[in-house]
Amino acid sequence: MKAPSKELTIDEVVGRIESGMTVGIGGWGSRRKPMALVRAILRSDLTDLHVVSYAGPDVGLLLSAGKASRVTYAFATLDSIPLEPLFSKARVDRTAEFREWDEGMFQTGLRAAAQRVPFLPMRAGLGSAVLENDPDLRTVVSPYDDGEELVAVPALSLDVALVHMNRADTQGNAQYLGPDPYFDDLFCMAAREAYVSTEQIIDTAGLTVDAPLQSLLLNRTMVTGVVETPNGAHFTDCTPTYGRDEAFQKAYATAAKTAEDWAVFHDRFLSGDEAAYQAAVTVFHQEASA
């Protein structure tokens, strides 16, 4: 008997998320972010989300739209543009609660959640402002003869994980084709439910025809649902399917500088559904090359 398909629509995925949930978002900075799903959350009635992310425009947009009331992060960047403007604005305007960890602590917290242990020990954070600014963090003393006092990084347990992969099958097996898996498997395992958006849903047999076995980062036990969203990581990097859309990212970062410009940008690109967004992006590039 064939396993049932886990294929969903964008709206069905967002319908599984509830206000107040902790939502982990895969990728890194402005790379392989599940932006089609993020854009769908922007259009939804969801509020009060706790967003956990190696932050890029995903977090900037969710903060700007008032969807995130709490953010756990290690940095916020657009990579080719050092700072994420909407994130910076939210941080200075104090429009949400912020928890800033070392990026290794962040990975360790995801791993603790994935392994279902309450914490994992590490050195990172000792002596730094991270422990002062997050009063929930505790240290733990080694029970062995060394007696070292280490940071007890708490599990970053997620309600929902959202990640974007180059390809997947309908069962939830998914692969990345670029050079870096980031932490997407850990995000999925740290979550009660994990949703994969992908450039292309293909037959299972096709996954390993032209790509190495090791590119199959996610197996179906880790995945709740799959949705095909071509160009769905836009404008972040999704190599080798497509690189970061630097011209568009620059337009985004420039528009984010003033409320007036942002309103125009939002109206042009983010007021419709995903198809409308992709159509507006096509026009943007036609105008640029005209």
Add this chain to the structure above:
Amino acid sequence: MTVTRSEYCAVAIADCFADDGEIMGSPMGLLPTLGARLAKNTSNPLLLLTDGEARILRGTPPLGQTADVTEGWMPFRLVLESVVPYGKRHVMMGATQIDRQGNQNISAIGPWDQPTRQLLGVRGAPGNTVNNRTSYWVPKHSPRVVVEQVDIVSGIGRTRAEAAGPAATRFHDVHRLVTNLGVFDFGGPGHTMRFVSVHPGVTVDDVRDASGCEIHADGNVPETRTPTDGELVLIRELLDPKGLREREVPTP
């Protein structure tokens, strides 16, 4: 050949990696990348360097290029779990602020709860400074950058490491601060900032005027060494033929 300020900086940075042996160098930014690639061609051919992303490069392509033979895989997850805590690494980070005690800030300016300016976030600085050798690069030495006390401690100096206990000091190794004016370490009284050298054309008083904290001097401060002719050829013809270094550090 007239040596430019940025070329003194490049050799001063290269010298930071000279005695590291077979470890991974993680230079953040343009001049650190130039300096580390120079070290790999001169004092430390064993140095392991990446393209700044997931590929370990066999050679040292010119700045702005990554095309080269790949000798290994280094995705972010391996940096965080298998290089930083393993300790075979020397990172050279930037610093929006660095203080007399060797603490660094890349998180935000102002108090944590009410920052006046958000920066990158602490990134890997807390983990770097308790796990592997760490140096810093400051392209524009000023009283706003070199300060008495940083606003949000991202990378930690020796005194804070000692206060946090043996687990924080065991692998703590803040090595050098290189700026456009000179080279410093933290071997002053109580692990405070100390002159190692000043770049030719810069005086100790120039540095003190450009600093927001006291910097200790052990007697006469020497000048940063002059690049060899071989190093200048490497910098100018192989590693940075477009002269990008002059944009980051203009010669006064």
